[in-house]
Amino acid sequence: MSSNRYPIIYVRGYAMTEAERDDTAADPFCGFNVGSTVYRATVKKDAPAQKFVFESPVVRLLADYQYQSVYQNGLDILDDDWKPSPDETGKDVDGIAAASIVIYRYYDSGSELLGDGRSRDVKVYAQGLGKLILRVRDLVALREGPAFSAADFRCYLVAHSMGGLVVRAFLQNPALGDAAARACVDKVFTYATPHNGIDMGGVNVPAWLTANEMNTFNRERMSEFLDTAPVDGRMDYLPAAAFPADRFFCMVGSNRGDYEAAKGLSRMFAGHGSDGLVRIENASLWSIDDAKRSKPVATAYAFRSHSGYFGIVNSEEAYQNLVRFLFGDVRVDLWFEVDGVTLPPDLPKDADVDALYQVELLAAPRGKRWYLSRRVAEEDSPACRTHKELTDPERPERRSIYLSTVFLANKARVKQDRPTLAYAMTLGVRVPDYQVNKKFWLDGHYEGSSLFRDTLVIEIAPPRADDPAQNWNVKYGWQTDTAGQASLPMSPKQLADGKLQFIVPLSSLGAAPAAPGISGKVRLEVSAWS
Template identity: 80%
Template structure:
């Protein structure tokens, strides 16, 4: 992993009531310090399940990456009497180190504990973030001297509404200084409602102003972002705000563990959500120079919006966070569909359609968690209809973005292994075929697949930065017993990324109609 450790600024999510704002204000780390304990099955059936403990993002950043908290003698860096902690030798110093975790405590003024108990508009929070970044810049300069040619940099990490606070700061020039925006190196979001919140299938109305709930209305979002809607959506990031490749969206898909309002929230949010934010509303996209839509780096996990099993306090999300911030290899995963065939006994002249659900499980070698998890039962697969995949007028629909994974060469060195490796399980469910908008019963077998296999990928990065000689081996589990033995070559270079093409395995695919054919495409590039 890279040795660059810039300040991490955590921006927490929405606190609706005065009581919740008080609880947030009373928590020094605003929830970033909360961990979780889950259970894993063991070989011994008579023994209790094994505990699996995640300590919390703050503890892990401090322990694994030697970050520091900036609280000192009970004071925060914005307090008038705050003095920096001493250095490793105990000597008095000025400022703070780059490797610092800073909590943006924007709810203090809206709490009864330290403020007037009144919530503010999101624009006020965005302006405050601007001021905090400039304050941190000055403090780091005092400790470490003037920044190099690239200038001061920081990482913004946000949960839920915190991501909208950051986007307002980045996208709306009226809410901050260009100097402060240029300080942002990367932006990571946990379960942010980038396209607002839908309740019962309807977007939160703009007139629902109590406790600023209309913050999640799409018209309101477009207003404070100063960015017009496109096709009724507000989940795109202009390149003028921050380079889209420097942004990552972590998406949750477990509504069952979200207990807010005694479960009422998950009921109204419905399937395909984390209990509050719908899966399709928690991602971002951008547009390239040709006007084509491009997804922002995204990964999925079976976690709820918050709570004991929330997305922030999960090992899966943390591993994506630190690899995005500090990793050195980026892999964008795509599935390019070449053809799909229908069951031969479907009526030939009828109106036929189907929904193909593409599943993905991506796990690094030697780890007990997924970097990305998209499963039909968890309402998170990538979906295409038969008409989309067969319409000559929409060829872009046949290129299906699945996820982005970031990897670390340092992990490879520690394991004394010559390659970076991970497993990618790809599945395409047999769809529910519809004939004249009615379910076709004959020949349907629930739960079966048009394709399902696990691809083992081993990457050997170039020996030096000037070389482009990546070596990539692969092996489908059904063909090579789970070993990466077959070499692949890159087809071309697009946007500085090597595009590796891997054909689907023959054993993992249905041999007769209905069937699907295509290729896995890996866009591999150096990172950081």
């Protein structure tokens, strides 16, 4: 295929009751068409909402990338009576366009409106996804001709909540689909998927809770339908043999306050550090290869709830991550490398001391009102390490902290005559609550103060498409040093996986006094993206 505008197959999330399945069956796009005109500017729910119009993922994909719906004459492509659509001349043309949005309507059979009203096992949904992919492949080949042969066909899977588990079951369990269908999947994007199941009140959904397939989110049950053994009791990892980790993206929500399901009971039992249903720590993935080496799957965070008016699917932040992941030009993985930490000098000597360091991140592209990734302590989404982890010589890997992944796109540049892609990342490390002999030590602690806080501006000029041998040009500048301009060039180090590594030392002006304090650097792994 000459273009990366492959078919997008949307897989919606869990509908528990028959009424919810009816609502899903009655919606042409199963929620992917829902927009929003509000967002939360602060964590305070009683603060007034801010106005921001987001038309919906479907409308934006149709308008921004010229995608098409596949519904024709009131039917979809799985209906026996579905007919080919007319082209611009009015002549019927077999098949569908490559740039099509296809909705996997797996709840139709489980609704009372179009089926028997009974929910199915997640394995059934996974098998159906494979059949749908092959159907889309064949129809695209009919429309687009020999250049879109079955061997070259690719598609994108975009899933919300349980839909991500349907996708993982299809990819990870060879018994649930044709290998030819799995080979068609180019990229996977999940919104708020419980990759490690759902916990309520600190307890995993029990396996015996079979009503309406609620035990789908039980980790033992997940292990069975994913055909994947748990690692340290967790299911939030993707075997490298099942799907390439760098082609998977996890969008994580952190706004529990606006999730209204079950009249607020869900957010109460999910607790802080959740989107109201899925805990933040359960909504991302790691990839593990045969040698037991692990690496994070690309992840970004947004102050959005699991669904509703302030939901993650109908948000500008998630949409921008989606389209940059699918169609972007540059990938940047962000890490914080801690070299050392120092304790307050007044702490008792020879005491058992520990502390929890909270690393915050705000990543914003140039000229935009929203963040590509937002990890803030007040929203329970920072990356955390204890003092003992950061000072343990036996675990140096804990001092390397993955923060997020951002994708940048030439299409999104504010001024097309500017050759660089740019964004700003605000990095902060909160002063922790120190514990001495397992008791809080409050002397000298100032709530909300930071060991480090500064904004790093990055400008990236990748090689031109017509001259791939051209060098990358990457510059940076800390706001305290350069007033928000990127002025210092960075020299890259070539990594084994083809990425370029850039190291940025922390600015001296952004740091707190030496004791307590933190030293380290930002590590950027940059690569061309397709």
